[in-house]
Amino acid sequence: MTEVYSMDPLIIKTPYEMSYKHSYGKTSKFFTSLSAGKLMATRCDHCKFTFLPPRADCPYCLAETKWVEISGKGIVHTFSTLYFSGEKFLKDLPFQLVYVELEGVDTLFLTRLKIKDKNSTKIGMKIKMKISREPEWRSSDVWAEPED
Amino acid sequence: MARKVAAVAGGLTYFSKARRDKTQEELAAEAARMALFDNDIDLGKDEIDGTIVSYFSDHFENQLLFGSIIQDYLGFNPKPSVRIEGGGATGGLAVRDAYAHVASGLLDVAMVIGFEKMSEVNTAKGNEFIALASDTDWDFPIGGFYSGYYALMARRHMEEFGTTEEQMAMVAVKNRNNAQHNKFAQTNPKMNPFGMKDGGKITVDDVLKSPYVAFPLKRLDICLMSDGAAVLILASEEKAKKITDTPIWITGTGAGTDAMRAGDRPRTLAGVPILPHENKQWYKKLEYPGVHSFRAGRESARQAYKMAGITNPLKQLDAIELHDAYTSSEIQTYEDLGLAKYGEGGKLVEDGVTAINGDLPVNPSGGLIGTMHAVGATGVMQAVEMFWQLQGVAGKFHGSDKTQVKNAERGLIHSHAGTGTYVTASIMER
Ligand SMILES: [Zn+2]
Numbered sequence: 001m002t003e004v005y006s007m008d009p010l011i012i013k014t015p016y017e018m019s020y021k022h023s024y025g026k027t028s029k030f031f032t033s034l035s036a037g038k039l040m041a042t043r044c045d046h047c048k049f050t051f052l053p054p055r056a057d058c059p060y061c062l063a064e065t066k067w068v069e070i071s072g073k074g075i076v077h078t079f080s081t082l083y084f085s086g087e088k089f090l091k092d093l094p095f096q097l098v099y100v101e102l103e104g105v106d107t108l109f110l111t112r113l114k115i116k117d118k119n120s121t122k123i124g125m126k127i128k129m130k131i132s133r134e135p136e137w138r139s140s141d142v143w144a145e146p147e148d
Numbered sequence: 149m150a151r152k153v154a155a156v157a158g159g160l161t162y163f164s165k166a167r168r169d170k171t172q173e174e175l176a177a178e179a180a181r182m183a184l185f186d187n188d189i190d191l192g193k194d195e196i197d198g199t200i201v202s203y204f205s206d207h208f209e210n211q212l213l214f215g216s217i218i219q220d221y222l223g224f225n226p227k228p229s230v231r232i233e234g235g236g237a238t239g240g241l242a243v244r245d246a247y248a249h250v251a252s253g254l255l256d257v258a259m260v261i262g263f264e265k266m267s268e269v270n271t272a273k274g275n276e277f278i279a280l281a282s283d284t285d286w287d288f289p290i291g292g293f294y295s296g297y298y299a300l301m302a303r304r305h306m307e308e309f310g311t312t313e314e315q316m317a318m319v320a321v322k323n324r325n326n327a328q329h330n331k332f333a334q335t336n337p338k339m340n341p342f343g344m345k346d347g348g349k350i351t352v353d354d355v356l357k358s359p360y361v362a363f364p365l366k367r368l369d370i371c372l373m374s375d376g377a378a379v380l381i382l383a384s385e386e387k388a389k390k391i392t393d394t395p396i397w398i399t400g401t402g403a404g405t406d407a408m409r410a411g412d413r414p415r416t417l418a419g420v421p422i423l424p425h426e427n428k429q430w431y432k433k434l435e436y437p438g439v440h441s442f443r444a445g446r447e448s449a450r451q452a453y454k455m456a457g458i459t460n461p462l463k464q465l466d467a468i469e470l471h472d473a474y475t476s477s478e479i480q481t482y483e484d485l486g487l488a489k490y491g492e493g494g495k496l497v498e499d500g501v502t503a504i505n506g507d508l509p510v511n512p513s514g515g516l517i518g519t520m521h522a523v524g525a526t527g528v529m530q531a532v533e534m535f536w537q538l539q540g541v542a543g544k545f546h547g548s549d550k551t552q553v554k555n556a557e558r559g560l561i562h563s564h565a566g567t568g569t570y571v572t573a574s575i576m577e578r
Contacts, residue, residue, distance in 0.1 A: 009168055016210055024285065053286040053409065078307065078439060080299035081363040082291065086276030089291040097296050097362075099304075099411050099439060108411030108439065110300075112290050123307050138289040 026056035029067060034131050034141055039072045041105055052105045053139070072129035073147065074102035079113060079121050094118070100127055100144055112143040150251040154388035154395030155576065157191065157381040158532030159183030160545075163334045163520035164342030166267035167375035172209060173221035176263045179377040179525075180222055183259070186545075191391045196381070197255040198228035202242030202262035203524030204235060207277045209265060218261055228255070235281050236473060238262070239378070239527020240563020240572040244401050246382045247574070256384045257391075262528030263377035274373055281566050283409050295370055295474070297567050299362035301410065302476035305440040306364065308491065311479060313364050315494035317355035319475035320368045320517055322497065324350050326504055327514025329548035334372050335518050339547055355475075369475040371516035378528035380535065396538045399558075400458070400575035402451025404444035406437070410567045413437050421446055423486040424459040430489055442477075442568030445484030449573045452560070453486075456575040462487050462501075462508055466556040467537050469530035471564035471571075472515040481562060482510075485573070509553050512537065513546075527563035531576070534559045538578045 003013040024031060030053075033040045042065035043050040044058035050068060051058075058065055077099040085093060096118055099108040111129070115121055127144040135141050159182025161167070161175050170178065184193055199222070201215040211217070215231035232242040239262045246258040266274050279292045287297070305311050327333035328349055331340055335347035350368060358367040388395040407413045419436035421443075422428050437443035449461070458464045470485070472478040482493035487501075487508065496502055502510035513519050513533040516526060536542040537556050543549035558577045565571070 006168070011168060014210065027285070051412070053283075053412075078300045078304035080296055080303055080365075081360070082293060082296045082299075083359065083363075084275075084295065084361045085272070085291055085293040086279045086288075087270070087272035088276055089293070090272055092291060095291055097291065097300060099300055107409075110287050110290065110409065110411050123303075139286045140289045140291075143290075 027054045030054050031135070031137050031141065034135060037131060039070050039129055039131070039142065040067050041070050042066065043068045049106045050104055051107055052102060052109050068104070070105055071103045074100045074127055076113070076121065076123055076125045076127060077101050077108050078123060081118055096121060098144055102129070112140070114143050114145050151253060152385040152397060153247050153250045153382055154385065154397050155380060155531065155535040156383045156388050156391045156395055157183045157187035157189050158535045159186065159379045160332045160529060160532055161376045162332055162340050162342045163374045163376035163522060165334065165344055165374065167265065167342060168267065172214065172263050172265045173218055175265065175375065175377040176218055176261050176379070177222060179379040180259070180261065183379040183381055189392050191257070191381070193223070196224065196257050196259045198249065198258055199224050200242045200246040200249065200258060200260045201229055201231045202239050202260060202528055203231070203264055204233060204238045205264070205277055205523065207280070208268060222261070234570040235565030236471060236523060237527060237563040237565035237570040237572055238524045239529065240561065240574070241403070241527065241570065243380060243527060243531045244403060244572050244574060247398050247401055250382050250384050256387050258382045260380045260382065260528050261377070262379070262525040264522040264524045265375045266373045266522065267375050271373065287409055293362070295365055296362040297410065298474045298477060299365045301439045301480070301567065302364055302474065304438065305476060305480060308440045311494040313356065314352060315479060315498055316364070316369055316475035317352045318497045319472065319478045320355045321350055321352055322503055323472055323511045323515040323517040326512055326551060327518025329546060329550040330514050330519055331547040333514045333519040334374055335514070365474055365476065371473045371521045374520040374522035376520055376522040376525050378525040378532050380528050380531045394539050396535050397577050398574055399577050400452040400456030401572070402448040402455065403570070403572040404447025405570055406442070406444045406568050408566065408569050410439045413439065413443065420490065421450055423450060423453065426486060434490060440480070441490060442480055442484050442564070442571060444568045444571035445481055445562070445564060448571045449485045452573045452575050458575065461485060461560070465508055465558055465560050467512060467534065467553040467559040468508065468510045468562065469513060469515070469533050469559070470510060470562035471526070472511055472517050473521065473564065475517065477564070478510070481564070485560070485562065504551070504553070512542070512551050512553055527561070530561045530563065534561050534576050538576055
């Protein structure tokens with residue numbers, strides 16, 4: 001039965017749900033490698049550029065890239081603590097987002113920073129990427145932690 | 149050779165958190181009626197040759213092909229129409245597309261119809277829809293949220309250049325307080341019957357004490373979410389001169405792009421595209437654009453300045469309406485537009501240069517922070533505002549003379565999407 005929110009003006013509630021069969025295509029390997037404890041990026045040998053998030057095709061020369069394993073060590077390039085978010089992540093608040101500079105990677109990688117004292121986060125701080133043991137097959141299966 | 153193109157009329161609705169009194173198409177009609185009947189023009193509705201329809205999201209209303217509903221509702225069938233979408237830059241890109249339609253001769257008189265109704269879902273869901281305009285494989289799943297993305301960029305700008313939260317707060321105060329003299333503004337409860345009850349003037353202290361949404365951005369650093377519409381009419385030179393005694397010419401336009409994932413953008417040493425008044429030596433140690441600056445904004449300005457013959461924007465422009473989605477992005481945009489050196493944008497607002505009575509007023513309307521961000525309407529609103537400024541009638545439309553920039557002859561409008569993925573800038577002149 002239609003739920004009525006107001007009569008003047010007439011406002012009704014219309015729920016809407018859907019589910020997509022979403023393919024990660026050629027970047028699937030990033031996610032499937034995580035279960036072996038490997039963090040993979042892609043590299044264009046022609047442009048000498050390594051991408052994470054991975055790209056199957058180099059945007060600079062349109063050659064196909066190859067997979068390379070990376071160490072997952074790096075530093076914080078910039079950070080923010082979130083106290084509000086989209087509906088889906090309200091339950092996680094507050095949390096920290098960081099762009100990290102990773103060893104052997106030429107792009108910055110956006111991820112969460114899991115840290116005990118959020119006030120201690122600093123630009124330039126050393127981090128190490130961690131991999132979830134319970135994969136959700138999403139980019140949130142990896143995150144950064146301080147390297148001690 | 150492209151034909152000369154002028155703006156000849158504009159119209160806006162009152163902007164509000166929720167305009168539940170009207171549907172989207174009824175809001176568009178409200179703005180179209182103002183454009184056709186409240187401007188000093190000799191133009192019948194039937195003389196409009198086609199429309200450019202500007203709206204961002206199909207999700208907010210769960211209705212696809214809304215452009216067709218608008219075209220029908222406003223009575224323009226069977227004339228040509230096209231829908232333009234480019235995230236936050238939707239409105240500016242629609243104005244630019246209408247310019248191209250008229251300049252090319254495809255249309256003699258074009259109406260740009262911008263609108264968005266964001267209130268039919270709750271704010272957190274609305275933010276989630278907006279976040280779907282970020283990379284949904286990589287950036288959204290970790291807790292992606294646009295204020296978070298801009299906060300990361302703002303924090304890096306602070307690191308690179310020493311920009312402060314106080315300087316950001318000054319942008320919020322300027323724009324919010326300008327809006328208190330604009331009757332269309334959502335934060336203006338005195339003049340706007342649909343205005344927010346807790347609107348009104350603010351101080352730097354108010355901004356600094358408002359709660360963090362995403363450090364370093366606080367609630368009052370962040371733009372509004374709005375319902376509303378904006379309509380602009382453009383015409384060819386021949387038509388424009390018949391329609392009005394005071395056409396406002398579009399003399400330059402540019403557009404730029406950058407990677408959806410800001411982390412994928414280059415960090416090239418000395419990579420700044422140099423504007424005519426700049427010296428390459430200034431930036432020889434700067435990695436660019438990184439996540440501190442908007443390369444697409446720089447690129448759009450570079451093209452627009454070249455086309456309009458602008459070699460020193462701070463001196464040659466009299467007013468700017470720019471996309472202040474965040475106070476930090478207004479400061480970043482000052483630099484992209486070449487109003488200040490990279491790194492000195494914060495000082496520009498601190499020195500009062502961009503205040504309503506400063507050398508180059510920025511967002512005299514109140515901008516996205518003070519007046520509205522009904523996404524598809526936003527860039528069109530900026531063009532309407534600049535059109536009224538350059539005609540010298542801003543006070544008449546706003547209901548207060550305090551927003552009119554004295555003797556404004558040339559202005560810039562700037563429309564920006566998702567952390568600088570799409571940006572467009574255009575020059576308008578008397
Ligand atoms: Zn390549």
